[in-house]
Amino acid sequence: xxKNIDLSREYIxxxxxxxxxxxxxxxxxxLLREGKLEGFQLVREWLVYVxxxxxxxxxxxxxxxxxxxxxxxxxxxxxxTNTSNGKKS
Numbered sequence: 651x652x653k654n655i656d657l658s659r660e661y662i663x664x665x666x667x668x669x670x671x672x673x674x675x676x677x678x679x680x681l682l683r684e685g686k687l688e689g690f691q692l693v694r695e696w697l698v699y700v701x702x703x704x705x706x707x708x709x710x711x712x713x714x715x716x717x718x719x720x721x722x723x724x725x726x727x728x729x730x731t732n733t734s735n736g737k738k739s
Contacts, residue, residue, distance in 0.1 A: 661697045663698075664698060689702065
């Protein structure tokens with residue numbers, strides 16, 4: 651996120667960026683807040699610098715988790731951890 655607005659750089663809304671990139675506008679706003687994308691916020695709307703978006707999309711990113719852990723998987727992990735530490739369940 652930048653404090654100063656650079657009008658010499660081309661910028662688009664997060665909705666337009668979402669259509670171009672395949673990422674959600676909520677995720678793009680998060681990237682802007684975290685400083686991983688360059689842009690600025692006017693009132694409630696985030697605007698993304700096009701060159702920053704292109705640079706971000708050109709880099710490879712590690713995929714995140716595929717969803718919440720279920721209780722069963724957590725219990726299996728706990729059992730495996732306890733038995734490997736010499737504890738009995």
